[in-house]
Amino acid sequence: MxxxxxxxxxxxxxxxxxxxxxxxxxxxxxxxxxxxxxxxxxxxxxxxxxxxxxxxxxxxxxxxxxxxxxxxxxxxxxxxxxxxxxxxxxxxxxxxxxxxxxxxxxxxxxxxxxxxxxxxxxxxxxxVDAERGDALFKRAEIKMSMNRSRRVDSVVGDLTAAVELSPENANAFCLLGECYEEKKMTEQAKKAYEEALKLRPRFAAAKEALDRLGSS
Known part of the structure; x- marks a missing residue:
């Protein structure tokens, strides 16, 4: 039975x-x-x-x-x-x-x-590692939606770990780029956006960000 x-x-x-x-x-x-x-x-x-x-x-x-x-x-x-x-x-x-x-x-x-x-x-x-990376990205995303200006510093650590554990998560790279951009870390932001674009060639947000930052 x-x-x-x-x-x-x-x-x-x-x-x-x-x-x-x-x-x-x-x-x-x-x-x-x-x-x-x-x-x-x-x-x-x-x-x-x-x-x-x-x-x-x-x-x-x-x-x-x-x-x-x-x-x-x-x-x-x-x-x-x-x-x-x-x-x-x-x-x-x-x-x-x-x-x-x-x-x-x-x-x-x-x-x-x-x-x-x-x-x-x-x-x-x-x-598994990739799942944990994706969960870290989701936590960062929630934090940013709560209070973007005050949460940037607190989510960089989550996002850095997220892209290491889940290197195919284009959204995590893009959000990390946004955080670096807000922190005026232009070169780091460009690299993050470029990684997002490599993973998703038609990722409009990443492409627009690179254009905005004057990527060659």
């Missing part, structure tokens, strides 16, 4: 993952966060946690594309994130999902608290 239940859950997860992959790509959620969906079949709670994570990610995706019931969908996504955390508190993916749901609703401080937990010693072992 339990084996059949496990098979049914895994089948549902496989179908929903197609939607989740698109969501992660479009909204720059740490793109490798799906790797944390390792199916640890030794525990019923682990399977249930993964199911709540996938459902929450799907609801968050729906909320971002909905204008009529977005608020309700965001709340449901947050509820599934909380349920996943209750079952697997050391799984960083669920905390990241919670941060994204809170951030989307404008609860910046709470979102920052959630991403801090994901990057804490309690949870970060569940992330």
């Amino acid at each position: 339990f084996t059949q239940m496990v098979d049914d859950i895994l089948l549902q997860i496989g179908v929903v993952l197609l939607v989740v992959v698109t969501f992660l790509f479009i909204y720059n959620v740490p793109q490798r966060v799906l790797a944390t969906l390792r199916l640890r079949l030794h525990s019923k709670s682990a399977i249930q946690s993964k199911r709540h994570f996938v459902l929450g990610a799907q609801l968050l995706d729906q909320a971002r594309s909905s204008s009529s019931d977005a608020a309700s969908l965001f709340k449901q996504a947050l509820d599934h994130a909380d349920k996943a955390i209750a079952l697997e508190p050391k799984d960083a993916a669920a905390h990241i999902l919670k941060a994204l749901a809170l951030d989307a609703q404008g609860f910046k401080t709470s979102a920052l608290d959630a991403i801090d937990v994901a990057l804490s010693p309690l949870c970060r072992k569940s992330l």
Whole structure:
């Protein structure tokens, strides 16, 4: 009976993952966060946690594309994130999902608290280096959205680590360039923008920044 239940859950997860992959790509959620969906079949709670994570990610995706019931969908996504955390508190993916749901609703401080937990010693072992780099970028992005002028210095460290751990994250390089530019570190800003443009040749923000800085 339990084996059949496990098979049914895994089948549902496989179908929903197609939607989740698109969501992660479009909204720059740490793109490798799906790797944390390792199916640890030794525990019923682990399977249930993964199911709540996938459902929450799907609801968050729906909320971002909905204008009529977005608020309700965001709340449901947050509820599934909380349920996943209750079952697997050391799984960083669920905390990241919670941060994204809170951030989307404008609860910046709470979102920052959630991403801090994901990057804490309690949870970060569940992330590979690239995932941790993407999460550091998201934390920097949230901080900057809270108070850009006061947060620049505090996020440079996160972004420097982010591009080392996740060297294919063009957005992280671009945000690092913006921070350097605000700190009047022109050469460092140019290098960061150039890296972003190498990774994404049509990255308009990076190209415009290089033009503005007079890149050769």
